[in-house]
Amino acid sequence: MSFRQGAPWPIPPTATGKVQMKNGYHQVKYTWPAAGWRYEARWHERTPWARLITYPSWRLDRTRPGKGYGPDAAPRLTETWVGDHWLPVSRLRYAAARYNHGCATSTDIELLKAAHPAAKQKKLPGK
Known part of the structure; x- marks a missing residue:
């Protein structure tokens, strides 16, 4: 089983994967375009300063670029998959600030x- 198959949602085989070392933890990020959106799925180890999410986890975000001029002007939209629906990232950031x-x-x-x-994988393969 590949690492991406452990995600709680499908990650297309065409997605670009990248392993990153952040401030004290590893993260794997997959990105792909679909239907006018840019999707980003991230797995990361427990972050050292976390108080609520104290386990390896996944997160899925999507961004639709905005257009700042013309008759079809539109704001940029950034959303996060929460349970079974998309929610504006701003709502999640508000909850985190609170x-x-x-x-x-x-x-x-x-x-x-x-x-x-929660992720099924506890650490990166080979680590």
Whole structure:
């Protein structure tokens, strides 16, 4: 089984994969275009400073570029897959800010956990 097959959603075989060493943890990032969106699926080890997501997890984001002029002008959209639907990234960042300031609601915490499903892989192959 390839690493991408452990993701909670399909990652196309044409997706570009990249292994990165971040600030004290490994991350694997897959990117691909589809239907006018740019998708990014990320797996990462537990981040050293995490207080809520204390396990290796996945996250899926998508971005639709904006167009700032003309009759078909449109804002850039960035969304995260949360549970079973897309949610604006701004809503997730708001929940994270509330959590970090000690005033998160149970809904905020549920959103943050649903946006970071636990990974079957605990570490990179060969590490």
